[in-house]
Amino acid sequence: MSLDQFLKRPQEKRKQKKEEEVIFKELEQEEVEKLKEEKKVKPKKEDLKKPVSEDGESLEGIILDVGYDGQNAKAYLWIYDLNTQTLKKWLDTSGHLPYLLSNLDVTEIRTHHANVLRHRGFAELKTIKKFDLLRDRPIKMTKVIARDPLSIGGRINSIRNMLKGNSWEDYIRYHKCYAYDRQIVLGMPYQIRDNKLNPIQPEISDSIRTQILKLFESEKEEYLLALDQFLGYFFSPIPNIKRVAFDIEVFSKADRIPDAGKAEEQIIAITFAGTDGLKRVLVLKRDDVEKGERISECEAELEIVASERELIKEAFKILEKYPIVLSYNGDNFDLKYIYHRAINHLGFQKAQVPIYMTTTPQSEVAHLKNNIHIDLYKFFHNRAIKISAFRNMYSDVSLDTVGKTFLEEGKVCLEQPISELCLHELGYYCLHDSELTLDLTTFNNNLIMNLIILLMRITRLSMEDLTRQGVSTWLRNLFYAEHRARAFIIPNPEYIQRLKGEASTKAMIKGKKYKGAIVVKPHPGVHFNVVVLDFASLYPSIIKTWNLSYETVNCKHPECKENKIPETPHWVCTRKVGIMALIIGLLRDLRVKYFKSKAKDKEISKDEQNMYKIITQSLKIIINASYGVFGSEAFPLFCLPVAEATTAIGRDAITRTQNRCAELGIEVIYGDTDSVFLK
């Protein structure tokens, strides 16, 4: 089948594959009806900020976040309404419910695990078909459906604990489960009409279509299917989302960094800079501090506020008007400080504060109840962003350094401690930081925001998650979504390890898990007329061409055992295309065969060229990280045989290159991983 034929009927194809899903849907619909009858679903109106439902209002927008609304017992989406430039909360109307999968059949559960059926949140048992990639066979599973996520897991008496050892996919957070099943792509445009959610398909011009068609003519159907899906992510327009950056200043003695958890000192300034041109400078009136002279560079009027309470209240009012709020270290400082200051020192009730904190083992996150909060410090701190996207351009992640790197402008230099500045100086200093923070997302035609949206689409993560999490979470989410979309069981780490085992090679470095790349000892001296050769994205290419994936390496089929991987006892499947090889290969091909040349195409407009550059950049980050995660326990689909197969094939390629050079009498004066320096 050609791509063209294929693209003409993607919807039909999908429907066929989704028959099973339709059955679930009907089932779930019944469930919801039942629940409604039981009056267990009581929507509380005041919690919903303009629900998009009741009056059949229609809406077009970009999905930015997904979550679970406990009071309404439904999944919800935050959608950025393109018309009003506001966030709309949309509650699920499909009746999707939380569930886990069990390898026990319905009668087994009924007879031997009757406590599951007696669980107060239990809803229904349903037999479904799944495919087990590791054993390469279809299996029947029981879907154990519950009315709320906590009945599945998270409590001592949750259903997953009753089915311990026989339950699957029970650790996936419900809102993720919902997004996977509905195949919701965060960052993509959707339409809501009659309270139903539908994706808006991007228009791809005929010339682009034929160009791409030629490139991928010889690929298999499953490749084309995935191609069709991913192409949409790159060709859907990205809106410039309305947003505001803010910064606070806190009184401090002797220039000590204040403790945001205690928030003992006064907040003396809060400033804002928005994409709509808004600039606000709120400073606290202090009897012992002069107002001072107006600073000519300051583009906003100073607003002196009489009390700290008023200052914070006004700040909350401003934040409310923007769908996205930007901060630099807001998770650990600014928003956290305001939160604790308001509640512990200024007598605010929790309900009056639009901020709430969540604590994970790694770090704290400050959430806004009605907006998306991006902490740019965390985003720029991400190693993949720092190294892969920006080639280590900034040495540390301070606002000053990052600002200087991208905006050629750092923070305002101060000669006095903050607490001693006159109000005008204080306001100017604080506003400048807000402006810098905003500019970090607007420079170069909104490069950073566009990059964030593209990465959201590829990884299917929400804006808040993508900007805070590392690449192992990004790739985990991408692969989980792809498993669900194909009705593949998501294997847990123990299952992969049990079937695939440990690494077989020994690392050069003590404490490492397997052998890595070859580095040719440099020949000392000054060399002239040196030629450098290297492989283009070696590891991702290996993963694609050798069909490497957790299920294809050391597969079950006897006939594949002949297909040996050099330098290892491993072999690789000849019958099935590996899921990892498929996705990584596709992303690599799109980058190398199409977008890379587009980014340099002089025939197209500068803006278009720029967009293609950002697309190549986003692909590069994902591709570069893909090999690494296979060797990392932090990645739940990690598989050491896959990781060591990748490096072993890489070593083989470079060694054979070296040997060929020796045959030809060319001296290899240096080489590292994927390159040779020749003289």
Next chain:
DNA sequence: CGTAGCTGCTTACCT
């Protein structure tokens, strides 16, 4: 007692 040589640890850089 002084020191060569080892190990372990860290940090920075390479792909």
Next chain:
DNA sequence: ACAGGTAAGCAGCTACGC
């Protein structure tokens, strides 16, 4: 909390010679 490989600095230990 994406991987391994190389190089260098430093502290602390041990074996060995005087």
